[in-house]
Amino acid sequence: MADGSGLNQNTARGRHFTFQSRSGRKYMVTQTISKPVDVLLVEDNPGDARLFRENLKEAGSARYNLTCAAHLAGALSHLDAGHYDVVVLDLTLPDSMGISTLNSVRMHSPQVPVILLTTINDEALALTAIQNGAQDYLIKGQVDGSIISRSIRYAIERHQAGERENRMAYFDALTSLPNxxxxxxxxxxxxxxxxxxxxxxxxxxxxxxxxxxxxxxxxxxxxxxxxxxxxxxxxxxxxxxxxxxxxxxxxxxxxxxxxxxxxxxxxxxxxxxxxxxxxxxxxxxxxxxxxxxxxxxxxxxxxxxxxxxxxxxxxxxxxxxxxxxxxxxxxxxxx
CATH class of the missing domain: 3.30.70.270 (Reverse transcriptase/Diguanylate cyclase domain)
Structure with missing residues (x-):
């Protein structure tokens, strides 16, 4: 699934982090990544995609396989074809704009957490997207490898915590069937x-x-x-x-x-x-x-x-x- 960019870093183990969900509940996260994290970057600007790849190479806390798509349609095809741990998504694409871009990805692959990649002028839109189910956002030009790595890790853990809460609310505890x-x-x-x-x-x-x-x-x-x-x-x-x-x-x-x-x-x-x-x-x-x-x-x-x-x-x-x-x-x- 990797694009050949060689984003294989050393694995970190036993690091603990605490974050608070939007509902106010706190979670302790222990990073125990034992396999590469599969990242799907959806970005139509080649320069921004290249910078993201270079920043991700700097992240020394985990190993990443990066796949890139320049259109929403291509991203959905990638999601159909393989497994991804996280999607990093620009909301402004040649074939989709705004919150509808996020909604399309979430409806297609609700099991995959989404991080937004936005400009400082779009920060208000990014906050709206967070309210609509995105896990985090990154501002172009204001991130480095460690910030990206932390955002990916937190997004995955937040999503998993939300899935656990959702499962308790919507699934029968005994049979695991819908309630x-x-x-x-x-x-x-x-x-x-x-x-x-x-x-x-x-x-x-x-x-x-x-x-x-x-x-x-x-x-x-x-x-x-x-x-x-x-x-x-x-x-x-x-x-x-x-x-x-x-x-x-x-x-x-x-x-x-x-x-x-x-x-x-x-x-x-x-x-x-x-x-x-x-x-x-x-x-x-x-x-x-x-x-x-x-x-x-x-x-x-x-x-x-x-x-x-x-x-x-x-x-x-x-x-x-x-x-x-x-x-x-x-x-x-x-x-």
Whole structure:
């Protein structure tokens, strides 16, 4: 991934730094870089790019692989093609200007921290960009190798700290699946897209059959391990564009965008039912459970997210009444 600039420096270990996040929370950072830091510089001015490369060579605290892009489109292609630890971004590019440049990078690769490279006249814009998710900014002509190295290190650590906070807020601690909060946010986004492009969308509500007896007889630890195993199997049944979430207890939901017909939902539901029917081996116990699934469709059953959830829940209880371990659609008979 390096551009041949030879930015390989000695690794520093065991150095401690403290920084304060914008929320006021303080973090202790221990620098333990054991591999080169992959940096993507997005800068269309050859002179500024050359100066940045030369400054980075001066940084003796870490090793860097530097890749350069002169356009936003080229930067996004690089991000598609490989891994980067940080993006150093000029907001003024031939094919993008201002905050929209930052937004494009963050939407494309939210897992990569961004540092802005700006002029002193653009410092107000840089501060606005910080409020929009950038981790730090550097002013052209006012930095050296040590400042760049420190900014990169802090940006990576701040981003990781933010990711940890975000994970606690939006993901289920037990299964690592999206929680109810993130599920509703993704449902809102999926419905907006489905409405815009006149697509169908399915929502599945899954309740495990036989989980409570397992939890009561074998204990909560076994029950927790079973829920984790269920989560992994559910993930294996879905596409990358789908979302599976745990919304509480032994209840899970799935968002299935880009559905063409009800038969597509049947295929996914049969796969889920088949996976849940396979015995689970948990702590030496062979455990047999199943799943009752309710499905509602956009726009057939509703265009409102909360109503789609209620409809799928109603259909799930209908599946319970029909012997469990099956799929039921929310149709005219349940309205």
């Amino acid at each position: 109810r909060r993130l599920f509703k946010d993704r449902l809102h986004q999926a419905l907006s897209r489905a409405h815009r492009y006149e697509e169908k969308l399915a929502l599945l509500f899954i309740d495990l059959d036989g989980f409570k007896p397992v939890n009561d007889s074998l204990g909560h630890n076994t029950g927790d391990l079973l829920l984790q195993a269920v989560a992994r199997r559910l993930e294996g049944c879905l596409r990358k564009s789908d979302t599976v979430a745990r919304i509480g207890g032994d209840e899970f939901t799935c968002i299935l965008p880009h559905i063409e017909r009800a038969g597509d939902v049947n295929i996914v539901a049969r796969k889920i039912i088949s996976e849940l029917n396979r015995p689970f081996d948990i702590s030496g116990n062979r455990i047999q459970i199943s799943g009752s699934i309710g499905a509602s469709l956009f726009p057939d059953d509703s265009a409102d997210g909360d109503e789609l959830i209620r409809n799928a829940d109603t259909a799930m209880y209908h599946a319970k009444k029909h012997g469990k371990n099956n799929l039921q659609f929310f149709g005219d008979s349940l309205k």
